[in-house]
Amino acid sequence: MGRRDDHAAQRILEHWQSEFPEDRLAHLVRDAARVLAKSLQVRLAEYSVSFGHWSFLRVLWYSEGLTQRELSEQVGLMEPTTFTALKAMEAKGLIERRHQDGNRKNLHIYLTDKGRALKDELIPIAEELNEVAVRGLSEEERRIMHRGLLAIIQNLFEAGAVS
Amino acid sequence: MGRRDDHAAQRILEHWQSEFPEDRLAHLVRDAARVLAKSLQVRLAEYSVSFGHWSFLRVLWYSEGLTQRELSEQVGLMEPTTFTALKAMEAKGLIERRHQDGNRKNLHIYLTDKGRALKDELIPIAEELNEVAVRGLSEEERRIMHRGLLAIIQNLFEAGAVS
DNA sequence: ATTTTTAAGTTAGTTTGCTAAGTAAATTGT
C-alpha cells in the first residue's frame, strides 16, 4: 500500500478519535461496511463479478431453484433490486430464470455451469478477506461483535425504528 | 410495530442463524449499517433532512468555515458526493458557500441560521436512536464493538484491501 | 363459475455513493 493510502487510512482512523458522540457507532458501522464492501468489490472485479451479484451467488450456491421473491428474502434485498440484479446475471450467463410446474408466474432461479463454477474461485477469496478483516481480534471479541451487531438490528426493529 | 415488521425482523434475524460462513461478518455489518441508516432516515425525514445532509450538518455544527475538500475529508466521502450534497443544501437554504481572503478557488462552507437552528432539534434524535440501538449491551461490549470495528477498518487498509 | 383478493414479477423514478476526466486557480521551481 502506497503513501497515499496510508494517509487515507490514517485520516479515517483519526476521524474516530474526534467529536460527534451522538452517532459515533452508527457512522463507525457504516464506515466498516463501506470498507468491507469495497475490499470485496476490488477482489471480485478480477472475475468480473460485481458486489451485487456476489450476494446472490452465495445464496444460490447453497440452494438453487428458489423463486425471485424467495431469493430476495434470503439475500435481504427488495424485489426490484433482485429483479435488476438477476436480469443482469442472466445476461452475463451466470443464471437461468425458469418457469416450473406449469406455473406461469413464479420464476425459479438456477445457476448455469459458469455460475456454479465460480463457487470454488470466489469462496476462498471471501474467506480470506474475512480472515484479514478480523485479524487480531480474539474469538471472544468476534463473538461479542457478532452478538452486538445482531442486537443492534433487533433493537431497531423492536423499537419500530425501521418503517 | 405491526405484524408485518415483526415478520421482517424475524426474517432478518433467522437469516443469521443460517449458512454462509465465508463472509457472515461482512454481511452482518452491512445489514446493521443499513438498518441504522434507515432508522435515522425515517426520523430525519420529519424535518426534511436527508441522511446525506445530516452527515454534513453534524460536522458543520462543530466547525464552520471548512472548505469543500476539508469537509469531504471530515465526513469521509468523496468530493463529487460532497459537491452534490452541498449544492443541494445550499439550494435548501441550510448552508452558504463563500470565497474568502481573495482566494477565488477555495469555497468555505457556513451554516445559515436555518441550518444552525436544526442542531438542537436533530442531535437529540440521533442520540436517542443511538441509545436505542445499543440497548442491552454492556459498557464492555460497546467498547469491544467500537474497537473491533476500528480494527476491521484498519486491517483492511493495512492489507491494501482498499484500492 | 365468477368475482375478488392476494402475490410475483416488472417498470419508473429517486437517493446516495462512486470513478474518471475536465477546468481553472494557486503554488512551486527555474
Place this chain on the structure above:
DNA sequence: ACAATTTACTTAGCAAACTAACTTAAAAAT
C-alpha cells in the same frame, strides 16, 4: 516572470439500493 505542477472544484456517467405504482397470474370467496 514564466512554465510546470498541484490542488479545488465541477461535470458526466455509472452502480446499488430504495419506494411507489402497474400488470398479470394464481388462489380464495361467494
